Amino acid sequence: MTSNMERLLEELQLIHCSLLPAEIFLFLDHCNSWNDALQSYVSFGYSDSLEKLNLSSPSLHIGLENFNVWFEVTLSLVQQQPLVAVKGEDISRDEQEKWQRIVKEKFNDIGDSEYPIYQLFSLHLLPMLHEEADNIHADRETKLLELISAHEDALSLRSSHSSSSKVIYHALFISHHLISPTKRRNLQQWSMSLSISGFAKVGYPGVIYAEGIRENIEEFVDSVKAMQWLALRLRFMEPAPEGVDGYISASQRRWTEFQKVGDVMEEMRRIGRQKYIVEVGIGSAKASKGSI
Numbered sequence: 001m002t003s004n005m006e007r008l009l010e011e012l013q014l015i016h017c018s019l020l021p022a023e024i025f026l027f028l029d030h031c032n033s034w035n036d037a038l039q040s041y042v043s044f045g046y047s048d049s050l051e052k053l054n055l056s057s058p059s060l061h062i063g064l065e066n067f068n069v070w071f072e073v074t075l076s077l078v079q080q081q082p083l084v085a086v087k088g089e090d091i092s093r094d095e096q097e098k099w100q101r102i103v104k105e106k107f108n109d110i111g112d113s114e115y116p117i118y119q120l121f122s123l124h125l126l127p128m129l130h131e132e133a134d135n136i137h138a139d140r141e142t143k144l145l146e147l148i149s150a151h152e153d154a155l156s157l158r159s160s161h162s163s164s165s166k167v168i169y170h171a172l173f174i175s176h177h178l179i180s181p182t183k184r185r186n187l188q189q190w191s192m193s194l195s196i197s198g199f200a201k202v203g204y205p206g207v208i209y210a211e212g213i214r215e216n217i218e219e220f221v222d223s224v225k226a227m228q229w230l231a232l233r234l235r236f237m238e239p240a241p242e243g244v245d246g247y248i249s250a251s252q253r254r255w256t257e258f259q260k261v262g263d264v265m266e267e268m269r270r271i272g273r274q275k276y277i278v279e280v281g282i283g284s285a286k287a288s289k290g291s292i
Contacts, residue, residue, distance in 0.1 A: 004077045005051055007114075008058065009041040011075075014118045015062070023126055026061045028072070034058045061087075062121055067133045069099060071125065073117060081107070082117050102128065168240040169217040170198075171210050172276060173224060176231040178206025183227055184257065191255035194220055197247035199256040201264045207282065209268070211240060211247045235280050246271050 016025050016038070027034045037050055057077050063070025068091060074083040084107075086099040106124040110116050178184070178200060187200050187208065194216040201207035210220050221237050240246050247254075258264050261282055268274040 003051065005055070006046045008075055008077065009038060009046065009050070011115045011118050012038055012058070012060075013042055014115055015121060018118070018122045020126070022065045024061060024063050024065060024070070028059045028061060031056070031058045031060070034060075062126070064126075064129050064133055067129060069095070069129065069132070071103075071121075075117065084117075084120070167214050168211065168246065169214045169237060170240045170246070170273070170276075171208075171217050171221050171237040172235045172280065173206075173208040174233050174235055174280060174282070175206035175208070175229055177204045178202045178208070186223070186227065188255055190220055190223055196220055197254055199258055199264070199267055201258045201261070203259060205282070207258075207261075207264055207277075209264075209273075209277075214239075236276075241273075246273065 012034075019025055033053060033055055037053060037055060040047075040050065055077075057075055059072060059074045061070055061072055068089040070087050072085045072087050074085075076082060084103045086096050086103065088096060103120070103125070106120055107116065109124075110119050113119050179202060184200060184202060190196065191198065191210070194212060196210050196212040196216055198208070198210035208224060210217060212220070217237060221234065225232070225234070256267070258267065264277060264282065265274060268277045
């Protein structure tokens with residue numbers, strides 16, 4: 001007749017031999033003698049000498065490597081149902097109670113089995129732990145990919161914005177007149193602080209032409225509009241034409257004041273933009289320097 005100890009050793013051997021990679025089967029510290037007993041049983045089979053060890057009921061840790069839920073199992077040397085306690089690191093009460101319910105349900109499903117702990121873990125609990133660990137890992141991977149994607153989108157948006165902001169724009173204002181020393185001084189200061197090139201034609205009519213990177217031109221235009229004017233019209237603010245020199249390719253960036261329309265025409269011709277001033281009705285394509 002098989003003794004309780006022999007039955008326990010047989011079940012422990014079944015559990016140990018059924019373990020998959022990353023699955024853990026350890027006797028608790030106060031049950032280390034069971035390690036020697038199990039090794040002896042595996043190597044030489046059961047003998048009466050094992051009974052003479054007078055071992056207490058074994059307790060063991062069963063779980064997965066690097067997973068925060070595991071089970072502590074206490075087996076009985078008498079005919080009693082094993083005790084299975086849910087343990088974990090940083091697990092909530094709800095999670096612990098969930099696993100405890102699962103243990104109870106699976107025990108009921110197993111019923112009167114010769115090897116209840118072996119069946120409980122090999123058929124139910126360990127596969128469920130693997131599934132839970134895989135789901136958590138998948139969730140973390142998904143969140144990580146979402147973070148990476150969001151970061152890449154942010155970089156792309158920043159790069160797009162940066163590229164957009166570096167597009168060269170130009171703008172042209174026409175006003176009834178431009179005489180005020182304050183306005184002229186402001187235009188000079190803004191051109192310096194915003195790295196804008198262009199000119200102001202003072203007197204009647206007033207003309208303001210500016211060229212620079214988009215965000216600086218937009219700020220310059222807003223600043224000009226914010227001043228008080230008798231009649232001010234923004235004729236355009238748009239990307240500067242490609243393939244035309246402009247101030248970027250001209251000899252140097254600068255802000256200039258002119259007194260005559262002819263000087264404006266000559267300057268626009270110098271930077272390859274004369275058509276823009278002609279199209280708004282100032283001067284003509286044949287105008288020469290010095291004309292009024």
